[in-house]
Amino acid sequence: MVRFPTLISLILLLAAPAPAADAPKVQRHLYVVCPGIRNYPVFGGAGILVFDMDAGHKFVKRIATPASEEPKPDNIKGVCACAATGRLYFTTRSKLYGVDLVTGKTLWGKALPNGTDRMSITPDGKTLYVPSFEKDTWNVVDAATGDVVKEIVTKSGAHNTVVGLDGSRMYLGGLKSPLLFVADTKTHEVVKKVGPFGGAVRPFTVNAAQTRAYVCVNDLLGFEVGDLTTGELIHRVEVKDFKKGPIKRHGCPSHGVGLTPDEKEVWVVDAANQMVHVFDNTTDPPTQKESIKLREQPGWVTFSLDGKFAYPSTGEVIDTATKKLVTALTDETGREVHSEKMVEVHFRDGKPVANGDQFGVGRAAVRYIPGPDGDASAAVVPDVPLAHTAQVPPGDLDDAIRRAGGDPNQVVKLNVVAATPQAAAAARAAIRDRYPPGKRPPVTLTLGKLPGNAPSAVDAVAVGGRRAGPRVYVSGQAEKAATTAEAAAKTIASLLKTLDWLGCKPDDAVQAKCFLTPMSAADDVAKEFDKAFGRKLPLVFVEWRSDLPIEIELIASAPPAKPDAPAVEYLTPPGMKPSPVYAKVVRVNRGDRIYTAGLTAPKPGTGEEQVLGVFDELKLILDKTGSDFQHLAKATYYVSADDASRKLNDLRPKFYDPQRPPAASKAVIPAIGNDRTIFIDMIAVRPQN
Numbered sequence: 001m002v003r004f005p006t007l008i009s010l011i012l013l014l015a016a017p018a019p020a021a022d023a024p025k026v027q028r029h030l031y032v033v034c035p036g037i038r039n040y041p042v043f044g045g046a047g048i049l050v051f052d053m054d055a056g057h058k059f060v061k062r063i064a065t066p067a068s069e070e071p072k073p074d075n076i077k078g079v080c081a082c083a084a085t086g087r088l089y090f091t092t093r094s095k096l097y098g099v100d101l102v103t104g105k106t107l108w109g110k111a112l113p114n115g116t117d118r119m120s121i122t123p124d125g126k127t128l129y130v131p132s133f134e135k136d137t138w139n140v141v142d143a144a145t146g147d148v149v150k151e152i153v154t155k156s157g158a159h160n161t162v163v164g165l166d167g168s169r170m171y172l173g174g175l176k177s178p179l180l181f182v183a184d185t186k187t188h189e190v191v192k193k194v195g196p197f198g199g200a201v202r203p204f205t206v207n208a209a210q211t212r213a214y215v216c217v218n219d220l221l222g223f224e225v226g227d228l229t230t231g232e233l234i235h236r237v238e239v240k241d242f243k244k245g246p247i248k249r250h251g252c253p254s255h256g257v258g259l260t261p262d263e264k265e266v267w268v269v270d271a272a273n274q275m276v277h278v279f280d281n282t283t284d285p286p287t288q289k290e291s292i293k294l295r296e297q298p299g300w301v302t303f304s305l306d307g308k309f310a311y312p313s314t315g316e317v318i319d320t321a322t323k324k325l326v327t328a329l330t331d332e333t334g335r336e337v338h339s340e341k342m343v344e345v346h347f348r349d350g351k352p353v354a355n356g357d358q359f360g361v362g363r364a365a366v367r368y369i370p371g372p373d374g375d376a377s378a379a380v381v382p383d384v385p386l387a388h389t390a391q392v393p394p395g396d397l398d399d400a401i402r403r404a405g406g407d408p409n410q411v412v413k414l415n416v417v418a419a420t421p422q423a424a425a426a427a428r429a430a431i432r433d434r435y436p437p438g439k440r441p442p443v444t445l446t447l448g449k450l451p452g453n454a455p456s457a458v459d460a461v462a463v464g465g466r467r468a469g470p471r472v473y474v475s476g477q478a479e480k481a482a483t484t485a486e487a488a489a490k491t492i493a494s495l496l497k498t499l500d501w502l503g504c505k506p507d508d509a510v511q512a513k514c515f516l517t518p519m520s521a522a523d524d525v526a527k528e529f530d531k532a533f534g535r536k537l538p539l540v541f542v543e544w545r546s547d548l549p550i551e552i553e554l555i556a557s558a559p560p561a562k563p564d565a566p567a568v569e570y571l572t573p574p575g576m577k578p579s580p581v582y583a584k585v586v587r588v589n590r591g592d593r594i595y596t597a598g599l600t601a602p603k604p605g606t607g608e609e610q611v612l613g614v615f616d617e618l619k620l621i622l623d624k625t626g627s628d629f630q631h632l633a634k635a636t637y638y639v640s641a642d643d644a645s646r647k648l649n650d651l652r653p654k655f656y657d658p659q660r661p662p663a664a665s666k667a668v669i670p671a672i673g674n675d676r677t678i679f680i681d682m683i684a685v686r687p688q689n
Contacts, residue, residue: 026354026402027347028053028304029060030311032329033076033090034068036339037299037313038249044329044337046073048088048099053304053344057317057327063104067092077133078118078161079341082125083352083405087143090341091116093133096146101345101352110146112139118160120359122185123167123385124469129183131158131172138172140188150188154181160203162359164210166384167469171213173201180204180213180226186560194226197233202252203300205259207362209382214257214266221253223268225285235285245272248297256300256340258360260320261307262409265289267360269298269312276301276312278323292323300340302360306409313340346402354405354464365463366410366441369624374437378596378621379412380686386412386471387464388511388555390538391450391457394427404538406464411441413461413595415681417542418447423455442597444681446638447671448543451522459511459540461595470558472502473586473634473683476515476551476665484521484549488514488528491552496532498585499556501573506533508556513540513636515667516550525550544667553636553665561589567687568631570660580658581649586633592686593633594625600672600679607643610678611651618682627684629655632662634683639668641677648678
C-alpha cells in the first residue's frame with residue numbers, strides 16, 4: 001500500500017470545504033409497533049409509534065392503522081421494512097399489513113392461510129416469508145401485493161423467520177421442532193436443516209457470513225450455537241450466577257437473542273431476573289461478561305444499525321459501549337412503551353434510504369486482511385448489498401455513506417485524492433484516527449487536482465446500498481471530441497449502450513469514475529451525467545495526463561444470473577474487439593469479493609522491477625484470500641512514469657489468462673505520492689461452488 005507519515009494535527013484536513021449548508025441530513029427513526037407485548041394496551045397503546053433516534057429517542061408521532069383502530073387491537077407478531085421499496089410490514093395473529101413509509105398510509109391488509117406470525121423480508125423488498133400462526137407452513141408472499149406465491153411445509157410450529165444479510169437464505173424456526181430449517185430464497189425450497197438443538201427453536205439470529213446461528217431453546221437460560229455450514233449444534237451456553245424462575249410470557253427463560261452489528265457480543269434476555277446478559281463473542285464459545293437490569297421481564301432484544309444502542313423489548317435504550325441506560329421509550333402521554341416489534345428506518349429528503357431489522361442479525365460482513373501498521377492490505381466481503389459514494393470532503397464521509405444507504409462502520413474500500421503531499425498525509429491521519437487497527441479499510445491515495453481546487457476528497461465502498469446480487473464492471477471507455485464535456489457526453493452514450501446490451505437500466509448504475517483533463521471541466525461532466533441518467537449518480541474524478549480528455553469506467557448492478565452461469569463472466573459487447581489484457585465488461589455473479597488498494601512493489605526500482613513486484617504482492621493477497629488470477633474482476637492501474645506504463649503493457653500478458661483478464665482502466669497521473677511510480681487497485685472474486 002502507499003504509505004504516508006502520520007500527522008497529529010488535522011489542520012490541513014479541516015481546511016477542506018465544508019458540506020453545503022443545505023446538504024440533506026439523514027434522519028434516523030425507530031418504528032415501534034404496538035401492542036407489541038401480547039395485546040396489552042398499557043405498554044404504549046396501539047399503532048405504529050415513531051421515535052427520533054438522534055434527538056434522545058423523543059416521541060415523534062403515532063401512525064394509526066386498521067389493526068390499531070379495531071375495538072380490541074390484536075397482538076402484533078412481527079415487523080420488517082425495506083427502504084428500497086419504501087414499505088413497512090407488520091403482522092397480527094391473522095393478517096399481514098403493508099404500510100407506505102412516506103405517507104404512513106396502510107396500503108393493504110391480507111388474511112393469509114392459517115394465520116400469521118413473525119416474518120422477514122428479502123433485502124430487495126420483493127419477497128416476504130410469513131410463518132403461519134404456529135402451524136405447519138410458511139407462506140411466501142409477494143411484498144408488493146400481499147399475495148401468496150408459494151407454501152413451504154415444515155410441520156414445525158412456524159413462528160420466527162430471519163433472512164441472511166445477503167438475502168440468499170431464509171431461516172425458519174418453529175416452536176414445535178428442535179430443527180432450524182434453511183430455505184433458498186430463489187427457489188423457495190428448504191435446502192438444509194440445522195440441529196437438532198437442545199429443545200424447540202425459539203428466537204434466534206445469524207451472523208453476517210451465515211456460518212453460525214445463535215438460538216434460544218425451551219428451558220434454557222442462555223442460548224445455543226449452531227454451525228450453518230455443517231448443520232451441527234456446536235455449543236450450549238448457559239447464563240451463570242442466575243437461576244431460572246417464574247416467567248410471565250413465552251414459557252421460555254431466554255426468549256430473545258441478538259448480535260451486536262460488529263458481532264463482538266451476543267446479548268440474551270432473562271425474563272425471570274429482568275436482565276439482559278452480555279457475552280463476549282470473540283471467544284469460542286462465547287463467554288459471559290456482564291448483566292444489565294431492566295424495568296420489566298424482557299422477551300426480545302435488537303440493536304441500532306450503527307451498533308451504539310441496544311433495544312430490549314422493555315423499552316430501555318442502552319449504550320452498548322458503556323452498558324448504561326440512555327433513556328426509555330415513552331409515548332405522547334408519558335406512558336411506558338414496551339414492544340418486541342421494532343425496526344430502524346433512515347430518511348433523507350423525506351425518502352427512506354436505509355433500514356435495520358427486528359432480529360439483531362450480525363453485520364460484520366467485511367473481513368480485513370492485515371497489512372503493516374494496522375492498515376488492511378485487502379478486504380473480503382460476501383455478496384451483500386454495497387453502497388458507493390461520490391467524492392466528498394473527508395469530514396463528510398460518514399454522512400455520505402449513510403446517504404448512499406451504507407454503514408459507516410462497515411467500509412470495504414476508501415479512495416483518497418489529495419492536491420498536495422501535506423493534504424494527503426492529513427487525510428491519511430484522519431483515516432487512521434477514524435478506523436481502529438483491525439477495522440481499517442484498504443486505502444488508495446493519489447495526488448492531483450480536484451474539482452473546486454479542494455485540498456482532498458474521498459469516496460467509499462461500504463456494506464449497504466440497494467441490493468446484493470450480480471454486478472458488472474465496465475472498463476474505461478473514451479470517445480474523442482473537441483471539449484471534455486462533449487467527449488463526456490459521447491462516452492456516456494456509449495456506456496449506456498453497453499448497459500442496455502447487458503440488460504441493465506440507467507438506474508442500475510451505482511458509480512462512475514472519470515479520468516479527465518482539465519479538472520476545471522468536472523462540473524460540465526457532472527451536468528452531462530445528470531442529463532443522461534436523470535439523477536445524481538455518484539461520481540469520482542481523477543486528474544490524468546492523456547491525449548484523450550476523458551475516460552469513464554462504470555459499476556452497475558445486473559439482472560439475476562442464470563442458474564448455470566459461472567461465478568465470473570468476461571464479456572465483449574457488439575462492435576468492440578476483445579483484448580488479451582483487459583475485458584470490456586466483467587460480470588460477477590456470485591462469490592466473495594476481494595478489494596485491494598494501492599498495491600505497490602516492496603521497494604523502488606526500474607519500471608519492470610516495480611511491475612513484477614506489484615504482481616508478486618497481488619499473488620500473495622490472492623493466495624491469502626482463496627482467489628487466483630483466473631478470477632480477477634476489475635483493475636485500475638495508476639502510473640506516474642512512462643517506463644512503468646510501458647512495462648505494465650508488456651508484462652500483463654504474462655499474468656493474465658487472455659480469455660479471463662479483468663476489466664480495467666489505466667491512468668497516468670501527476671504523482672503516486674511516494675518513491676514508486678506504479679500501483680494497482682484490484683477487485684477479485686473468491687469462487688464458490
